Amino acid sequence: MRRRARRERPRACLALRCGDDRGHRAALGRGHAHDGAPRGDRVKKRKTQPWMTAADYGRTLGGLSVNLIVRDVARSLPFYTGVLGLSALYSDGDFAALEGHGVRLQLHADHTYERMPWAERLQGLGKRGFGAEIRILGIEPDAAERRAREAGYTVLVATRDWPHGWRDCVLEDPDGYTFAVGTPLPA
Incomplete structure (x- = not known):
């Protein structure tokens, strides 16, 4: 059986400033990775212009990527950019895409998962x-x-x-x- 050559995945940073050294504040206010996603997704629908569609961003991911659901994206960003030294490819109040040290990491605010069947588990303070x-x-x-x-x-x-x-x-x-x-x- 002949295998197709694996197509190289596009990097998210090609659509944006890669390695923006101005920190997470420079990335605030640009579109959102989940805009344009089909409505079968169960996450909260966005109303702003997309950074890139969820499908386009998803195609940039390969191997292991980590998605953490956080209470407040803006509160979390300084830990990831300032302490861990990851670059914020994009961030807004709902979502952040970060990378660095061979890691691809996403942060989603709790409310973006409000339609998921397990959303009530996010309400706890622990x-x-x-x-x-x-x-x-x-x-x-x-x-x-x-x-x-x-x-x-x-x-x-x-x-x-x-x-x-x-x-x-x-x-x-x-x-x-x-x-x-x-x-x-x-x-």
Whole structure:
């Protein structure tokens, strides 16, 4: 059986400023990745111009991408851009697309999932990420820990060397999602 050559996926940053070093505020106010999506989707319908359609953005994703549902996208962005050093490709009050260190990450505000059958579970005040740890290799842990502390975020585990071959720290975002960030130890 002959296999088709896999078509290279377009990068979201081609449609926008890639690696915008002005931070998340520079990305605010541009369209939204879910506009133009078919109505079978069950998420809240947007009324603004699209950044790109949900289908177009979805085609840029490959492998593992993480979508976190957060209470407030604007409140969460400084953690992801300032502490973790991800670039905001796009953000508004409903959605943010971020990338960096080999990671593609999306944030969706709670209200964008109000039509999902499990939406009422988002109403609780508890932490959301407990039980899952998102690991990102390639972020300098001492610097990330310092930035987190300076910005008032929770450092769950201070930077240290681990038997599994990483030097990392464990940080918590405003909604309780847990990130272990670090670099490999020399062999």
